Amino acid sequence: MASSSTSAASAARAGTSQTARATNVKTTRKTRKGTSSDATAPQSLADAQPVFPFTAILGQEEMKRALLLNAVNPNIRGILVLGHRGTAKSTSIRALADVLPPIEFVAECPYRCPPDKSAGLCDTCRNAKPRAKLPTMVGRVPVVDLPLGATEDRLCGTLDIERALSQGQKAFEPGLLAKANRGFLYIDEVNLLEDHLVDVLLDSAAGGINIVEREGISIAHPARFTLIGSGNPEEGELRPQLLDRFGLMAEIRTITDIDTRIAIVKRRLAFERDPIGFRAEYEPAQQALRTRLVQARDRLDTLDVPDDILRFIARLCVALDVDGHRGEITLLNAALANAAFEGRAHVTRDDIRAVATLSLRHRLRKDPLDRTDGGEKIRWALEKLEKESQ
Known part of the structure; x- marks a missing residue:
């Protein structure tokens, strides 16, 4: 495996600029005049880090299938992954974003509102006239991590009460729920999540709206996301109310087949030594999976249910x-x-x-x-x- 990745790396270096364009996130801005330009620079430090390819992950077929089903049909409403430590739970979930088809959204909108829909929009996008003239961008589906020690303000967002009272302006700093809109919210060690945050997640997941109220001032914004949780059942159980909100539940175990374990170690070593070359080797499989997901989404609403x-x-x-x-x-x-x-x-x-x-x-x-x-x-x-x- 190491030798094959080395040869792929050599091929990748021969076309460095093309490989970089293939592996980085492409964001297209459409201006009011209808022109467009590519912005290939990563949107954040996290986006700049190479991600282990989804198609290179060995084993754990149940978990991978559950993730892909949620990518095809968001109405499934999430997945809970429970299993042993070190079984590629976090790796698989973070790799999912790399194979999801990109989405179009209103530029400068912190909630990534869709430009072609009239429902589920923030106040600014809904009241903009004419909406057809709003500049748009195309980028990756957000996959947002909720840290274990996150506060409620970090999750929901914060209101600047002083500015609101003195200037009459609703100054709002969006939180993680805003960033996860139209994407995925990932909670590692979800069974250790504090109860007051669980309550917030339940409310938002049920209604698709996040409401922040402070001192008689209220802000509401769209928060439609797919909830993904992972954890080790030995460290505690989930509240029944939260457990029921996950559409699917996958149980994974440590792989015991010797040859598969060796292959896993080889692939990880090859990725750590040359991430760009390793990703270039799996890019055809990644692209094939993206195409399959797009076709599945297009086919979804036409399926017959006897x-x-x-x-x-x-x-x-x-x-x-x-x-x-x-x-x-x-x-x-x-x-x-x-x-x-x-x-x-x-x-x-x-x-x-x-x-x-x-x-x-x-x-x-x-x-x-x-x-x-x-x-x-x-x-x-x-x-x-x-x-x-x-």
């Missing part, structure tokens, strides 16, 4: 005693995303089987005396329903 599939989903949730109806809705959205990603014209039972465990394992009722794995219960229920349908 009535027998809806009945199968409902029967499965009843058989597993799933509380509420969020299980059916999430399972259907995940199945739609899986069918679109696989290039099908309609949802099949294969799609249900592919996403049932991800969608329902964290919604099962817990019995302290029952040691059976949730995934096993779901597989048994699927097999029973399949036999009854024959």
Whole structure:
């Protein structure tokens, strides 16, 4: 593996400028006169750091598929990844941004409002006239990290009360929820998150709006994001209210296959020695995945859902005693995303089987005396329903 990455690095150095343009984020600004120019400089120090390619990550197929399904269909509403330390949880989530298709947004807007929609906009973009003349930019989908020690002001944003009272201006400093709008909010060690921050996340995730109120002054802005959490279950459990807000849940374990472990170490070593060359080697696979995601998104709204599939989903949730109806809705959205990603014209039972465990394992009722794995219960229920349908 090291030798192959070295040869790729040599090829990459032969076309340094082209490689740099391929690996950096491209941002296009459209001016009021309709002209455009490329700004290839990274938008922040974090953007300037080379990211391990998503397609180079070995193993953990369940987690990677769950991330891609959320990228295809945001209505799934996030993913929770629980498992052992050092199993590429954070690496996979941060690598996701590199394969997501870019988005167009209003330039200078701190919330990245879409220029072609009338709903879900901030006050400035909604009231701008004419909106068609607003300058726009194209850039990467935001993936924002929420640090463990973050305060509520850092998450929600802060109001300058003195300026508001003295000058009558609502001076607002946007927080992480604003930066994550139309993107992903990632929380590492989510099971250690403080309760008051959990409450804020629940409110924003439910309504898609963040409201900041201080001393009788109120500011509201769009905060539609996909919530991604990761953690080690040995360090504590999540509050049930937060657990239920994650659409999918992936459980990952340390890989025990010797050859795979060796390959993982080789790839990581090659990346650390020559990040640009390593990324150039995997760029064709990265581009192919981006194209597949775009095609899946375009296909999503055209998929047919037969009535027998809806009945199968409902029967499965009843058989597993799933509380509420969020299980059916999430399972259907995940199945739609899986069918679109696989290039099908309609949802099949294969799609249900592919996403049932991800969608329902964290919604099962817990019995302290029952040691059976949730995934096993779901597989048994699927097999029973399949036999009854024959």
